[in-house]
Amino acid sequence: MHVGFVGLGTMGREMARQLLSAGHRVTVWNRSPEAVRILVGDGAEAAGSLSAALAAEAVVSMLADDAAVESLLLDDDLLAAATTTVHVNMATVSPELARRAAAQHAEHGIGYVAAPVMGRSDVAAAGNLAILAAGETPVLDSVQPLFDAMGRRTFRLGERPEAAxxxxxxxxxxxxxxxxxxxxxxxxxxxxxxxxxxxxxxxxxxxxxxxxxxxxxxxxxxxxxxxxxxxxxxxxxxxxxxxxxxxxxxxxxxxxxxxxxxxxxxxxxxxxxxxxxxxxxxxxxxxxxxxxxxxx
Amino acid sequence: MHVGFVGLGTMGREMARQLLSAGHRVTVWNRSPEAVRILVGDGAEAAGSLSAALAAEAVVSMLADDAAVESLLLDDDLLAAATTTVHVNMATVSPELARRAAAQHAEHGIGYVAAPVMGRSDVAAAGNLAILAAGETPVLDSVQPLFDAMGRRTFRLGERPEAAxxxxxxxxxxxxxxxxxxxxxxxxxxxxxxxxxxxxxxxxxxxxxxxxxxxxxxxxxxxxxxxxxxxxxxxxxxxxxxxxxxxxxxxxxxxxxxxxxxxxxxxxxxxxxxxxxxxxxxxxxxxxxxxxxxxx
Amino acid sequence: MHVGFVGLGTMGREMARQLLSAGHRVTVWNRSPEAVRILVGDGAEAAGSLSAALAAEAVVSMLADDAAVESLLLDDDLLAAATTTVHVNMATVSPELARRAAAQHAEHGIGYVAAPVMGRSDVAAAGNLAILAAGETPVLDSVQPLFDAMGRRTFRLGERPEAAxxxxxxxxxxxxxxxxxxxxxxxxxxxxxxxxxxxxxxxxxxxxxxxxxxxxxxxxxxxxxxxxxxxxxxxxxxxxxxxxxxxxxxxxxxxxxxxxxxxxxxxxxxxxxxxxxxxxxxxxxxxxxxxxxxxx
Amino acid sequence: MHVGFVGLGTMGREMARQLLSAGHRVTVWNRSPEAVRILVGDGAEAAGSLSAALAAEAVVSMLADDAAVESLLLDDDLLAAATTTVHVNMATVSPELARRAAAQHAEHGIGYVAAPVMGRSDVAAAGNLAILAAGETPVLDSVQPLFDAMGRRTFRLGERPEAAxxxxxxxxxxxxxxxxxxxxxxxxxxxxxxxxxxxxxxxxxxxxxxxxxxxxxxxxxxxxxxxxxxxxxxxxxxxxxxxxxxxxxxxxxxxxxxxxxxxxxxxxxxxxxxxxxxxxxxxxxxxxxxxxxxxx
Structure with a gap:
């Protein structure tokens, strides 16, 4: 699958690597360019812009907190231009953000999955994360191969993203x-x-x-x-x-x-x-x- | 070993039974006589008095709380007359009681071991308790066979009883x-x-x-x-x-x-x-x- | 003095009335027009826009919370156009907002005073509020006549607005x-x-x-x-x-x-x-x- | 009135002095004799024994805590021998002690009043304590002159001592x-x-x-x-x-x-x-x- 990956911190970079290892095509974006260079060395493509990352089939984001998600991704212009079908937000954010994000993505015809993870960066590096995922079933099904690449087990927690x-x-x-x-x-x-x-x-x-x-x-x-x-x-x-x-x-x-x-x-x-x-x-x-x- | 057993509540009766099963001679005492009758049916001897129970080689008590231990067993006349060498208090009581009890027993030349247990009555009935034991090493050694009969594992927690x-x-x-x-x-x-x-x-x-x-x-x-x-x-x-x-x-x-x-x-x-x-x-x-x- | 007054809730309307009673000229602005009409009946002028209220000599605001202050008044375009010399924020808001607001106002050459009040609307209606004021001394001095009109006592709490x-x-x-x-x-x-x-x-x-x-x-x-x-x-x-x-x-x-x-x-x-x-x-x-x- | 006073700590000695100043006859008892000597210098009589203090018309006690009251005064032999009609316990003790004490005193035909005080020793020295009193009305009435001597105000809190x-x-x-x-x-x-x-x-x-x-x-x-x-x-x-x-x-x-x-x-x-x-x-x-x- 072609995956746009946003947020290459200590966790994100390991998760993106697992996607690459599993054979997915990964286009990465990060605020600071250094992490991008490293991932490109691992086989990823650098997105020319955040918008470019949102042109992939699925987008995975792993950002620091609510504020980072809000300022980077919950932008109507950005979402209107995005051609991706689903955004999988794997960060630990508030249920309130999940509710707003799901509604806003729906307005733009984009699926929204909440899939925070349990495990530190060494666990991520081994592809052994536990993934807590919630969202509409067909959408979850569509990104299950990504979860399988990044984690050892996925817990499905229903159709409402904030439950995850x-x-x-x-x-x-x-x-x-x-x-x-x-x-x-x-x-x-x-x-x-x-x-x-x-x-x-x-x-x-x-x-x-x-x-x-x-x-x-x-x-x-x-x-x-x-x-x-x-x-x-x-x-x-x-x-x-x-x-x-x-x-x-x-x-x-x-x-x-x-x-x-x-x-x-x-x-x-x-x-x-x-x-x-x-x-x-x-x-x-x-x-x-x-x-x-x-x-x- | 000849064991005096004081306190035949839901836990105590199962623990006394384990001692009997392991071949120890057990002389039981309980405030209400009903439990005594049952244990006698299992092979125990009934103590004619609390004092009689304290004539055994070792005494195990399993009473409800600090107040019960204090009123029944921390009596100078009773302890002066006792011929037992060690009292193993297996109830969940305060460290403060343990300190006082240890000192008082020492005055009468009786060893004092604190050995509260983890596990409910069904665990006790299976001889699978975890026993948290503290007291002077030779004294602990002397009652280890009793612990082996009642529990699956004994944790030794040092020489000061209150630590247990x-x-x-x-x-x-x-x-x-x-x-x-x-x-x-x-x-x-x-x-x-x-x-x-x-x-x-x-x-x-x-x-x-x-x-x-x-x-x-x-x-x-x-x-x-x-x-x-x-x-x-x-x-x-x-x-x-x-x-x-x-x-x-x-x-x-x-x-x-x-x-x-x-x-x-x-x-x-x-x-x-x-x-x-x-x-x-x-x-x-x-x-x-x-x-x-x-x-x- | 000519005062722009922003926020005519249960507290604000009574405070604006006290300014009118004391002989000040008061130009009022409120999100819903009903309160404006009432105050105009009491002798106030209606501001055609928020910007118009910020053209008065001093501006007093009494808004609901941080979010209201932030969305209405902490706007660089609005502040750049404002000709007032001082903004007195009398709402109960966070020290963090006060810090940001003071800095932002300073950039536009406007003084910022934090002056939250103690007392309910009946106390405000009697001009008996206690006013907790902080800001630069000459700026505080300049608005003291307004405090005297609205309160029975002003506590001066230093030069840093957030202290109030x-x-x-x-x-x-x-x-x-x-x-x-x-x-x-x-x-x-x-x-x-x-x-x-x-x-x-x-x-x-x-x-x-x-x-x-x-x-x-x-x-x-x-x-x-x-x-x-x-x-x-x-x-x-x-x-x-x-x-x-x-x-x-x-x-x-x-x-x-x-x-x-x-x-x-x-x-x-x-x-x-x-x-x-x-x-x-x-x-x-x-x-x-x-x-x-x-x-x- | 002839008053037995038990407990001459920093509070008790000042309260006893107020009784003396008001013209009452006061027989004092204290665990350590020093405080007794001082009070005798002020006009009190020294009780030869605790029992002697309990022979006065009314007994006031001001002891440190529940344990002190319990060990000194809640003794059936002592109470059986006492000829006093009422015991006024002015210490800060538990409602549970008050319940037990009231019942025990009643068995011996002695009234029990709980009357803890508010105020430090300087307030006691000025006779300005606030007295929180509860007990049967006629019994309270009988000791009101003592309260009037020690305090500036008595709050009557009903017939059940523990309420005080x-x-x-x-x-x-x-x-x-x-x-x-x-x-x-x-x-x-x-x-x-x-x-x-x-x-x-x-x-x-x-x-x-x-x-x-x-x-x-x-x-x-x-x-x-x-x-x-x-x-x-x-x-x-x-x-x-x-x-x-x-x-x-x-x-x-x-x-x-x-x-x-x-x-x-x-x-x-x-x-x-x-x-x-x-x-x-x-x-x-x-x-x-x-x-x-x-x-x-």
Missing amino acids: NIAKIGANFMLVSAIEALSEATALAEANGLAAGDLLEVLTGTVFPGPVYAGYGAMIAERRYEPAGFRLALGLKDIGLALDAGAGARVPMPVAGVLREALLEALAHGEGERDLAALGETARRRAALPRPDRAG | NIAKIGANFMLVSAIEALSEATALAEANGLAAGDLLEVLTGTVFPGPVYAGYGAMIAERRYEPAGFRLALGLKDIGLALDAGAGARVPMPVAGVLREALLEALAHGEGERDLAALGETARRRAALPRPDRAG | NIAKIGANFMLVSAIEALSEATALAEANGLAAGDLLEVLTGTVFPGPVYAGYGAMIAERRYEPAGFRLALGLKDIGLALDAGAGARVPMPVAGVLREALLEALAHGEGERDLAALGETARRRAALPRPDRAG | NIAKIGANFMLVSAIEALSEATALAEANGLAAGDLLEVLTGTVFPGPVYAGYGAMIAERRYEPAGFRLALGLKDIGLALDAGAGARVPMPVAGVLREALLEALAHGEGERDLAALGETARRRAALPRPDRAG
């Missing part, structure tokens, strides 16, 4: 809340003389198997927050999406509120570029750990 | 926080037109594998909270232990605070005897779900 | 937090058999004198939330401004987070058009009050 | 919540370049008149937390009473939960002996204030 964004936002909210709970439990352990590693062994050996608790738990236990697999500042963005989605639908989310304040506190202390696991430091700082003489 | 209680409290805190996060995410999904089952499939198929998320998630998605595997009222007790342990060691636990209010709200609405998963109803009630016309 | 917005946001945050605390305390009282009116008498007779606690307290005690002096939905907007201002400056505000969830819950239950005091109902609903048989 | 404790707990909860809100608003102001003093002037000059906001606000603005008028550690005790009373009656109190974590954080940082206003430091610490270069 909600799923992604919900999953990230749950991830951050698990890390905050780990942080609080670890501070409790440390202040009471239980080694963080021992607590972690109990947790992962009983109720919480799997790599997430083991991975983040180890980072918290070892107080090792670099390199950042998932930047803390990005976690704040995602919790903001959850709170906004909750407000839009009038759903109180008190745990999300607590996460927001903890993430903000971490940012205030200069930890935004560390891994999300640095929430462990906020819990420790609040408890004034480590202490010269152990409390208990 | 902290591990148990931390694990339960994390469990309740996972359920609350699931509840909030599910309400967010429902209010935005994403089926709870679809969200759950994404979560368990990506970041949160294992039976806990799948099990509680299904109960929340299906709004099925009976029979209660883990009673909500018991969850409030456990969060109270976490908050108190935090206060004792001066460790703020904001997520635990949020859980407390949500559990209290559930109790106020008569849901204390339902499963912990009924936290899902609190999240839905707050969001006024279901709604005649879907918000979004 | 922060003061207003901080005051409203504190007001909502007082109402939520009253709501929780009242639910606690009711559930324990203490009459809400008795609690209120204690509070206002000891630590919390003044009309705010007495007024909101009486509404909560009597469960009387209409007519709305301060609409609950507006309270959510203001708490949103506080949380956003906190996030912008990386200041965690956990109480504001709790207020947000309580207000959202009230909105989900259809209470957005009631008075802020309806937070009392959220506290009662959470506690399942009233109860057939009193708990305690 | 709830009123006191509710008032203190509201006080701490006002201080926390002030702390958060002040941090927001500081991080945005608004002077704390300016914010305070706005607040006290508009919605929040009276000495409480002015007094605590000034301490926060000036970061002056000594001497402690109201110790922060005592604030945590009072919030604990509020949360426990809420739990007992199944009333969620999310703001109280937030206060608890903030107070614990302050304690972890060694601020327990400072004034409650030191909550301002927790808000600042979380926001990493002051900052070398101002955020915004």
Whole structure:
């Protein structure tokens, strides 16, 4: 298939590469030209303009946030001129943007699919992303080969695109809340003389198997927050999406509120570029750990 | 080994049975005589008094809470008369009680082991509990055969008994926080037109594998909270232990605070005897779900 | 002075009237013409266009929110054509908007003053508003006669306009937090058999004198939330401004987070058009009050 | 009247003095003898034993907390021997203790009045306390002369003693919540370049008149937390009473939960002996204030 690919950040470039590897023709566009040059070296074609990328059979975008999508792609002139049949937005954006985008694309006769992904850039590089996709069934069917190239599994979440964004936002909210709970439990352990590693062994050996608790738990236990697999500042963005989605639908989310304040506190202390696991430091700082003489 | 077993509730009776199955001699004591009769039918001996149970080589207790342990077992006259060498307290109690109990037992020359367990009564009945044990190493070694009879795995958590209680409290805190996060995410999904089952499939198929998320998630998605595997009222007790342990060691636990209010709200609405998963109803009630016309 | 007045809502029309009463010449503009007609009846002139209003010596605006200010007044063409020397923005908007607006006005050689007010429309009608003003001193001096006409007291809060917005946001945050605390305390009282009116008498007779606690307290005690002096939905907007201002400056505000969830819950239950005091109902609903048989 | 007075702490000794000044005969008892000697110098009689103090016509107690009341006064032998007709408990204790104490006193034919007070020791020394009293009307009437000697105003809160404790707990909860809100608003102001003093002037000059906001606000603005008028550690005790009373009656109190974590954080940082206003430091610490270069 001929695919226009917009947005070659750390995630986007790996995903575009997977499309190339699977034999698709990929025309790439990116705000800064450097990433374009690299992808061209990998076999992609450079779009002369954003408009040119939207002339492909399908367009995949992987942009930073709502504002980037809005300013670059939700332009009536651009969409009116576009000859593509479908736009697959794989970024983590708000359900509200998805609703507006779907309506605006429909006006121009273009299908709109929301397909945010789970997995970091190394997972993307291995073609192992989990893809959360929603949109009209025939449209989803038409881009399934692209999903098959980029991911190991596609979850189909119905015909309304925003449902996919909600799923992604919900999953990230749950991830951050698990890390905050780990942080609080670890501070409790440390202040009471239980080694963080021992607590972690109990947790992962009983109720919480799997790599997430083991991975983040180890980072918290070892107080090792670099390199950042998932930047803390990005976690704040995602919790903001959850709170906004909750407000839009009038759903109180008190745990999300607590996460927001903890993430903000971490940012205030200069930890935004560390891994999300640095929430462990906020819990420790609040408890004034480590202490010269152990409390208990 | 000759074991005195104190406390034959739903958990205790299954644990005592496992000891019998493994060939230990078990002398049981319980406040109400009915459970004693049943265990005697299984091969146990009935203790004529609490004191008689404390004449066994080792004593295992599985009582409801701090108050029960305190009023029944932390009695200086009783302990002075006891000829047992070790008391293994397997209940979920506070680290503060463990500290006091250990000191008091030491005064009477009796070893004290904290060994709370993870798993419900069906898990206990299968001898598959996870046992979180802490105490002096030789003392732990001496009761390891009992642990082997009751559990599938023993986690050794150091020489200070209260460390085991902290591990148990931390694990339960994390469990309740996972359920609350699931509840909030599910309400967010429902209010935005994403089926709870679809969200759950994404979560368990990506970041949160294992039976806990799948099990509680299904109960929340299906709004099925009976029979209660883990009673909500018991969850409030456990969060109270976490908050108190935090206060004792001066460790703020904001997520635990949020859980407390949500559990209290559930109790106020008569849901204390339902499963912990009924936290899902609190999240839905707050969001006024279901709604005649879907918000979004 | 010749004043252009933009925004004739319930507050704006009363403020414009005070300017007329004080002898100023007032040229009014409003999105819907009805309010314009009324003010013309009071002696104002109708601006043929927004641009015409910006030809007056000073411009006062009283618009609904950031979005309204942004779309109507932060237009470079409009500002380039404007001959006014100063724009006094009296709405409750974000500090971030104030910063951008001040910079943009400066580019066009126009002074910018932030001067949000405290007081409802009846207070505005009596010329008794409290005005929180910030901006360059000579500019503030130049519009002080306008403040004197509209308010009983002007607080000068320095040269940086956004400081005035922060003061207003901080005051409203504190007001909502007082109402939520009253709501929780009242639910606690009711559930324990203490009459809400008795609690209120204690509070206002000891630590919390003044009309705010007495007024909101009486509404909560009597469960009387209409007519709305301060609409609950507006309270959510203001708490949103506080949380956003906190996030912008990386200041965690956990109480504001709790207020947000309580207000959202009230909105989900259809209470957005009631008075802020309806937070009392959220506290009662959470506690399942009233109860057939009193708990305690 | 002949009054037995139990508990001569900073508050109790001033209250006993007021009784002496009003011409009452006062027999005092205190755990440590020093305070007794001082009061005897003021005209009181020393009770040879606690029992002797309970032989007076009325007994007033002003002890530290539930535990002190329970261990000293809720003793069946002591109460059986007592010839007093009424016990007026003026300490800040739990409603649950009040319920039990009232029942136990009734068994021994002794009236029980709960009458916690508002005001610090300097207010007590001037006889200006506010007294929150509840109990059976004739019993209250009988001790009104004592209240008149110790306070400037008595609030009668019905026949059930615990109602008075709830009123006191509710008032203190509201006080701490006002201080926390002030702390958060002040941090927001500081991080945005608004002077704390300016914010305070706005607040006290508009919605929040009276000495409480002015007094605590000034301490926060000036970061002056000594001497402690109201110790922060005592604030945590009072919030604990509020949360426990809420739990007992199944009333969620999310703001109280937030206060608890903030107070614990302050304690972890060694601020327990400072004034409650030191909550301002927790808000600042979380926001990493002051900052070398101002955020915004």
